[in-house]
Amino acid sequence: MIQKIACFFLLFLILQSCTHAQTFNKAKLDSFFVALNTKDQNMGSISIAANGVLVYQNAIGYSQVNKGEKTPATIETKYRIGSISKMFTATMIFQLIDEGKLTFETPLATYFPQLPNAGKITIREMLSHHSGLHNFTSDSLYLTYMGSPKSEPEMVAIFAKQKSDFEPDTKAEYSNTNFVLLGYIIEKLTGKTYAEELKKRVTSKIGLTQTYYGTKANPAKDEAYSYNYAGQWMQMPETDMSIPGGAGAIVSTPADLVKFINALFAGKLISQTNLELMKTMKDNYGMAMFTIPFYDKKGFGHSGGIDGFSSLLTYFPEDKLTIAYISNGVRYSTNNVVIGALSIYFNRPFAIPEFKTITLNMTDLDKYVGKYTSTQMPLKVDITKNNTLLFAQATGQRAFPLEAQGDNKFSFAAAGITLQFEPAKKTFTLIQGGATYLFTKTD
Numbered sequence: 001m002i003q004k005i006a007c008f009f010l011l012f013l014i015l016q017s018c019t020h021a022q023t024f025n026k027a028k029l030d031s032f033f034v035a036l037n038t039k040d041q042n043m044g045s046i047s048i049a050a051n052g053v054l055v056y057q058n059a060i061g062y063s064q065v066n067k068g069e070k071t072p073a074t075i076e077t078k079y080r081i082g083s084i085s086k087m088f089t090a091t092m093i094f095q096l097i098d099e100g101k102l103t104f105e106t107p108l109a110t111y112f113p114q115l116p117n118a119g120k121i122t123i124r125e126m127l128s129h130h131s132g133l134h135n136f137t138s139d140s141l142y143l144t145y146m147g148s149p150k151s152e153p154e155m156v157a158i159f160a161k162q163k164s165d166f167e168p169d170t171k172a173e174y175s176n177t178n179f180v181l182l183g184y185i186i187e188k189l190t191g192k193t194y195a196e197e198l199k200k201r202v203t204s205k206i207g208l209t210q211t212y213y214g215t216k217a218n219p220a221k222d223e224a225y226s227y228n229y230a231g232q233w234m235q236m237p238e239t240d241m242s243i244p245g246g247a248g249a250i251v252s253t254p255a256d257l258v259k260f261i262n263a264l265f266a267g268k269l270i271s272q273t274n275l276e277l278m279k280t281m282k283d284n285y286g287m288a289m290f291t292i293p294f295y296d297k298k299g300f301g302h303s304g305g306i307d308g309f310s311s312l313l314t315y316f317p318e319d320k321l322t323i324a325y326i327s328n329g330v331r332y333s334t335n336n337v338v339i340g341a342l343s344i345y346f347n348r349p350f351a352i353p354e355f356k357t358i359t360l361n362m363t364d365l366d367k368y369v370g371k372y373t374s375t376q377m378p379l380k381v382d383i384t385k386n387n388t389l390l391f392a393q394a395t396g397q398r399a400f401p402l403e404a405q406g407d408n409k410f411s412f413a414a415a416g417i418t419l420q421f422e423p424a425k426k427t428f429t430l431i432q433g434g435a436t437y438l439f440t441k442t443d
Helices: 026-038 084-096 122-127 154-160 174-192 194-206 254-265 274-279 334-345
Strands: 042-048 051-059 062-066 068-071 227-229 232-234 248-251 289-295 297-306 310-318 321-330 370-373 379-385 389-394 398-408 411-414 417-422 427-432 435-441
Touching: 026 042, 026 051, 026 334, 042 254, 042 334, 051 254, 062 232, 062 248, 084 122, 084 174, 084 248, 084 254, 084 274, 084 297, 084 310, 084 334, 122 174, 154 174, 174 194, 194 254, 227 321, 227 398, 254 310, 254 321, 289 310, 310 334, 321 334
Parallel strands: none
Antiparallel strands: 042 051, 042 321, 062 068, 227 232, 289 297, 297 310, 310 321, 370 379, 370 435, 379 389, 389 398, 398 411, 411 417, 417 427, 427 435
């Protein structure tokens, strides 16, 4: 699940030729993660498998930072995987369809007639984000209840108050609402909880021992908390896992995620016919799957983000290569970590960043502070400072720290956001996912 500003990130790169290397420079990959770790650029864990066999694993940072107490992360540490959960939910929906308990054309109204356009929306459209159901995590009200338990009726009541964003199947737009509802439908059809069906239909079937429906994070079970960096790692508030449900409530490890997607592509969970449906893109959306290119290679998978966690899972069929990375603390983006790891694996040119830190004094920051608005989006952004750090806070969202990049440029890597200020004009340009938005100071 992704917060309003932070949407999923894919590896959009210029397509170039690349040859598969039989061996790769493990020492260089180790050095890359050492640099990330020692410079406090990222915390997390990675697994890479070739032909179904793990060839690299590593973990950096901490699963828990509590004042002076720090618990180092290991490859056994478990993390919230956010929207990668959608791949598990879709897998179970496909299984139920094959069992004749559901069809792609079953209308949402069969289960939730009170929702907008429920009679027109089908299971197929929900799987591929073509339903038009509003993304409930995009609303400012979401932050007011995300930390408290919610029942199915309570969540459905929230969804019922939200107007559709578009008519079903006229376009595509990412919406967590689709997969929360699909999770509820799994429970209605089976009479079991999502957690029970996940264990029965997926994890027990393929031997995933570290993957399950999450609850409140428990360090005693080697479950990680998530963090933002503001001069030091600061713990993020937790989303109650009753809220993301089938859209983002699963906890796992990179090694288990690798095993899951390998089993999925090997036909151990769903048929090849259904796998092709998952992989088929319509308006850049598959069914709980995205195309993730790396130069001339075409991968399939999903990204995820919840609280301060960020994750990416990708399988490259032609190379039979799988990579999974989960982070619980992001300064250097998850996307860039995976690009770096793949570049080293495929022996492509890649220079390990130096991660130089630019420190500004309080007076330097004064020229950026203020309230900003844009004619391109309804958000208002408040830029504030705290000692030598600059913070941004959009309407209805938490404040997040901005890292100085030099030349009036700041970034928030966890969301892939760059702010380019022009103090003389009292403006900044917000850059995210290739889109740009101009904001002007109003005070």
